[in-house]
Amino acid sequence: FEPITVGIAIGAASVLTGYLSYKDLYCRFAECCRSERPLNASALKQDLEEKLFGQHLATEVIVKALTGFKNNKNPKKPLTLSLHGWAGTGKNFVSQIVAENLHPKGLKSNFVHLFVSTLHFPHEQHIKLYQDQLQRWIRGNVSACAGSVFIFDEMDKLHPGVIDAIKPFLDYYEQIDGVSYRKAIFIFLSNAGGDLITKTALDFWRAGRKREDIQLKDLEAVLSVGVFNNKHSGLWHSGLIDRNLIDYFIPFLPLEYRHVKMCVRAEMKARGSAVDEDVVTRVAEEMTFFPKDEKIYSDKGCKTVQSRLDFY
Ligand SMILES: Nc1ncnc2c1ncn2[C@@H]1O[C@H](COP(=O)(O)OP(=O)(O)OP(=O)(O)O)[C@@H](O)[C@H]1O
CATH class of the missing domain: 3.40.50.300 (P-loop containing nucleotide triphosphate hydrolases)
Incomplete structure (x- = not known):
């Protein structure tokens, strides 16, 4: 190998790795836009x-x-x-x-x-x-x-x-x-x-x-x-x-009673509390369901579950 070429290659590599590590380091602390990052x-x-x-x-x-x-x-x-x-x-x-x-x-x-x-x-x-x-x-x-x-x-x-x-x-x-x-x-x-x-x-x-x-x-x-x-x-x-x-x-799709219950359980877990099935049922039963006769779908979906759970 010719010493000058090797020198240039090493120089280029160190500049490049320096740059990359600087960028990586920077992105650890500040948010970087990584549009090219593949989606998982x-x-x-x-x-x-x-x-x-x-x-x-x-x-x-x-x-x-x-x-x-x-x-x-x-x-x-x-x-x-x-x-x-x-x-x-x-x-x-x-x-x-x-x-x-x-x-x-x-x-x-x-x-x-x-x-x-x-x-x-x-x-x-x-x-x-x-x-x-x-x-x-x-x-x-x-x-x-x-x-x-x-x-x-x-x-x-x-x-x-x-x-x-x-x-x-x-x-x-x-x-x-x-x-x-x-x-x-x-x-x-x-x-x-x-x-x-x-x-x-x-x-x-x-x-x-x-x-x-x-x-x-x-x-x-x-x-x-x-x-x-x-x-x-x-x-x-x-x-x-x-x-x-x-x-x-x-x-x-509109959410059913069983989905509302799932939302209550998820919210309890998110709050770090143990899932209490009694509370799950009570919160779900407080919601209103339609149509009037069949009562299948929750009027507000899971929207008020979080605030209702505050009362328990
Ligand atoms: N399908 C669902 N699965 C799990 N959680 C849900 C679901 N739907 C709603 N939630 C819970 O209820 C909360 C309120 O729902 P969200 O704000 O996404 O409703 P939305 O469809 O955007 O309603 P709106 O049309 O009134 O804006 C969410 O933050 C989430 O916790």
Whole structure:
């Protein structure tokens, strides 16, 4: 070997390892954006299967959507998921699990952003301002981290004008003003279609069929009436659906008595207490169930379980 070449190689290697270890060290203390980091699909699946109760369809579609998207080195557009269902059925909860699997700090991460319509965009007269702020916010954050996650809660209460502001980012553009949005993930949550999803679940129940036998295709037609063709739905107005900018519609089924009980048990464990079946039953029985005669589904899903448990 020629001494000069060897010297250069050693120099380059030490600079490189120095750089790498510096970066690794830095990322131990500060949060780093690692958009290229592969998704641990089995960890996500396990998380959903263990923590999310009664939502076999949502679990299946979310794992499939995220695995496909994160395995694709060159996606043509950002991933857009639209989660639909009754209150308290786990839409926010799932977003939190997804966020944690993408960025370890989850909702607290600098690369995960949650917007709540009634909180962040409450006044119709300020739509123009919201549009500008939101566009600037998304542009700034995707420039800083390509794999940023944006969650929009209460999408059905969001003014279509605000949705219009984000539409360009969801499209198939390679870049907009030098920024590529193709690795970002947008998650929309709404109650739209929840009543129709419930009706399908109820039809299955009344026909003596198992909840787990409900398939995506049983709900696609239902969602298309409730959300796609419903002119009062913000999603329809915005043209997001017409332009095929939503990749996956994910239905959340209404929760039954047994699922509410599972939520109570999970909450007790999370609080570090032993599971007391007596308390589990009492909390579950305090919830209200519908329809009036059959009383199958919890009105609020698992939503008030935590506060009710405080009384025991
Ligand atoms: N399917 C579920 N499995 C396990 N826990 C659940 C489920 N659904 C709800 N929960 C529990 O109830 C809490 C409230 O649910 P969540 O906020 O996710 O409901 P949501 O569907 O987003 O409701 P909304 O439409 O009213 O915003 C969650 O933080 C979680 O603890």
